[in-house]
Amino acid sequence: VRVSDVRITSLAATDPPLRNSWGVHEPYVLRTLIEITTDDGLVGYGETYGGEAIARDLRGAAANVVGMNPYAMEPLRLRLRSARLFAAFEVALLDIIGKATGESVSEILGGRVRNRVEFSSYLFYKYASDYDDWGEVMTPEAMVGETRRFREQYGFRTHKLKGGVLPPDEEVETLRLLHREFPGDKLRIDPNAVWSVETSIRVARQIEDLNVEYYEDPTWGLAGMAMVAEKTHLPLATNMVVTQFEHVAEGARLGAAQVILGDHHGWGGLRAFKSLGEICYALHLGLSQHSNNHLGISMAAMAHAAAVVPNCLYASDTHYPWQTEDILKGGKLKFTDGALEVPTGPGLGVDVDPELVGRLAEQYKSRPASGRDDVAEMRKRVGDWLPMKPRW
Amino acid sequence: VRVSDVRITSLAATDPPLRNSWGVHEPYVLRTLIEITTDDGLVGYGETYGGEAIARDLRGAAANVVGMNPYAMEPLRLRLRSARLFAAFEVALLDIIGKATGESVSEILGGRVRNRVEFSSYLFYKYASDYDDWGEVMTPEAMVGETRRFREQYGFRTHKLKGGVLPPDEEVETLRLLHREFPGDKLRIDPNAVWSVETSIRVARQIEDLNVEYYEDPTWGLAGMAMVAEKTHLPLATNMVVTQFEHVAEGARLGAAQVILGDHHGWGGLRAFKSLGEICYALHLGLSQHSNNHLGISMAAMAHAAAVVPNCLYASDTHYPWQTEDILKGGKLKFTDGALEVPTGPGLGVDVDPELVGRLAEQYKSRPASGRDDVAEMRKRVGDWLPMKPRW
Numbered sequence: 001v002r003v004s005d006v007r008i009t010s011l012a013a014t015d016p017p018l019r020n021s022w023g024v025h026e027p028y029v030l031r032t033l034i035e036i037t038t039d040d041g042l043v044g045y046g047e048t049y050g051g052e053a054i055a056r057d058l059r060g061a062a063a064n065v066v067g068m069n070p071y072a073m074e075p076l077r078l079r080l081r082s083a084r085l086f087a088a089f090e091v092a093l094l095d096i097i098g099k100a101t102g103e104s105v106s107e108i109l110g111g112r113v114r115n116r117v118e119f120s121s122y123l124f125y126k127y128a129s130d131y132d133d134w135g136e137v138m139t140p141e142a143m144v145g146e147t148r149r150f151r152e153q154y155g156f157r158t159h160k161l162k163g164g165v166l167p168p169d170e171e172v173e174t175l176r177l178l179h180r181e182f183p184g185d186k187l188r189i190d191p192n193a194v195w196s197v198e199t200s201i202r203v204a205r206q207i208e209d210l211n212v213e214y215y216e217d218p219t220w221g222l223a224g225m226a227m228v229a230e231k232t233h234l235p236l237a238t239n240m241v242v243t244q245f246e247h248v249a250e251g252a253r254l255g256a257a258q259v260i261l262g263d264h265h266g267w268g269g270l271r272a273f274k275s276l277g278e279i280c281y282a283l284h285l286g287l288s289q290h291s292n293n294h295l296g297i298s299m300a301a302m303a304h305a306a307a308v309v310p311n312c313l314y315a316s317d318t319h320y321p322w323q324t325e326d327i328l329k330g331g332k333l334k335f336t337d338g339a340l341e342v343p344t345g346p347g348l349g350v351d352v353d354p355e356l357v358g359r360l361a362e363q364y365k366s367r368p369a370s371g372r373d374d375v376a377e378m379r380k381r382v383g384d385w386l387p388m389k390p391r392w
Numbered sequence: 393v394r395v396s397d398v399r400i401t402s403l404a405a406t407d408p409p410l411r412n413s414w415g416v417h418e419p420y421v422l423r424t425l426i427e428i429t430t431d432d433g434l435v436g437y438g439e440t441y442g443g444e445a446i447a448r449d450l451r452g453a454a455a456n457v458v459g460m461n462p463y464a465m466e467p468l469r470l471r472l473r474s475a476r477l478f479a480a481f482e483v484a485l486l487d488i489i490g491k492a493t494g495e496s497v498s499e500i501l502g503g504r505v506r507n508r509v510e511f512s513s514y515l516f517y518k519y520a521s522d523y524d525d526w527g528e529v530m531t532p533e534a535m536v537g538e539t540r541r542f543r544e545q546y547g548f549r550t551h552k553l554k555g556g557v558l559p560p561d562e563e564v565e566t567l568r569l570l571h572r573e574f575p576g577d578k579l580r581i582d583p584n585a586v587w588s589v590e591t592s593i594r595v596a597r598q599i600e601d602l603n604v605e606y607y608e609d610p611t612w613g614l615a616g617m618a619m620v621a622e623k624t625h626l627p628l629a630t631n632m633v634v635t636q637f638e639h640v641a642e643g644a645r646l647g648a649a650q651v652i653l654g655d656h657h658g659w660g661g662l663r664a665f666k667s668l669g670e671i672c673y674a675l676h677l678g679l680s681q682h683s684n685n686h687l688g689i690s691m692a693a694m695a696h697a698a699a700v701v702p703n704c705l706y707a708s709d710t711h712y713p714w715q716t717e718d719i720l721k722g723g724k725l726k727f728t729d730g731a732l733e734v735p736t737g738p739g740l741g742v743d744v745d746p747e748l749v750g751r752l753a754e755q756y757k758s759r760p761a762s763g764r765d766d767v768a769e770m771r772k773r774v775g776d777w778l779p780m781k782p783r784w
Binding site for chain 2: 069071072073074075076078100101103107108110111112113245246248249252271275278279281282283284308310
């Protein structure tokens, strides 16, 4: 079996005005669909980051993929020299191998150790918009309402608060209200590194008794994270200072983070996520999954990834509930009791609806903005907005 | 596809009286053949350590394998709770998956990054015997002759000396002669931890300029190795103090070894060896392959393992040239220019000759000794022999 064709399609799906420390999400999330076809007619799907640059790079790299044996992934990885580009193709190649053998991607990766993968609420402060029905959430009290909806609609019992938006005391108050309202639930907060070391340490003491399972990227840099880690018993988590294999040794040496938030899109694919799991095991680091906005192909891929790594014990992050549009045949994947059943059909176990792909591809072409720029979007609302670091 | 049957066969093959720090090899090396059959008639082969205990454990564990999907390896690994037992089955399962898909094991493991795998001479001091034609090798001069034969017969240009047999000065003299005779060749010495830290440091200084690429387990324990490493610029290698994933963090923290000699038989299979490669990459450790005595199935498996790990850059150890008997159809695998071509046929790419298996199984049953005991064998020659540590 050889790869005969690679198709790259840029997609845009509506996204609510979610706040973070850089600004606010634009009305569209951009993603890229990778379709790989083999000479015997199998089609494998991958999904990755969106926008012009990555689509151009993927099209440029496709010449390395056409003609290859789908199993020969390691030479492709070395040739591409980009974990992101390789990951995009790798998921599609694994989908093909699964379809060729009749096995699910999680079996191809070495076998599932769990059939259900737990996910976490991704709580965002947000503005109201006429293209989402979550309303404005800009106070601690409103966040309790948002969380209640996540709990009831999806069954999540772990909730990650995207912080770095309101002043730290209001975000602490948010966690306090959430803990009071849902005392058995686990909490996380991720201010995306806009707090100083001093603020991070002060906040750590305030949230240590609020059932916070980890404290994500309160400040920037390996050294800053290590300074905070030294002063709190909360495990620090990161998807900012340890984001590739080359960072692991120094991160571990400094004790900069105790939990790595891996992401197959960035680390080099599902096999790389599994390798990261082995490294975390060897180094006594925790492992969870990071998420950017994504659609259903990535959702299925993440479920397969978490299903094959024994020490992936934290509920994974996902933006998926925020997306109302998807490209999957039969509609979006569904969470029950806070978890996703890992698809067991051949390959990723999900299929793509060409009509929906066409719709989101059309939306990509006709959308006003050129790429995701949370700062520019924020400056439409607050004219002199600048993403300060530290802000507090 | 499901596993329908598991067959465990104990084998014995003649082995010359090779010396090491414990004593001397018995006339037979013991190995165990694992044959896994699927309900559609495929047969996969694995090979592991020999003797009664492992054969009994493998038979006991076989109930976990019968009925399983060959792809579902990770649940099997967790259920067996033994890296050795799992590894024995894993190689056979990978052989089956390869045969089912028409792909070689190295492709199943993620794709080959090299088609030839370099191996090293395994130089042993030895006694003469009537069942080998290498004669006695108990002096530095005689070792030059043994090395010459390895070079000419197999093309090896890296030579590992099994040390800890003659007094350290004579082993240093051996390396000196080898370096003078074969100045471009790379040397290694492995006294199997029978030297004190002081002796190890003294020897290090004497061999630092003899083109020694690494210095293997001169002394015992993580702490001892770290003390030696601190005093030499030679990389220390180990298959004694870092032998499982649980040892890696402390080994790295202490700087006890700079090169890990992995072994798929002990670390948990070919996938585990690949994971070890990822860990070594992340931690800036070197990686090579350790070897016990083995037959052709393990030889093929080792070639596939080294072929898929980019940072496996050292020539691998192998005892294979010392074995005159094997179970492969078509005879032993052949080294050319110091390397083995990685078999590219489906699965391991080698096949087993049932008649040869029968012969070595018969030899196992009729051999006098009950298991490998280098000390007992040595005491037949030197009545009061005791394997001292340290001896020097």
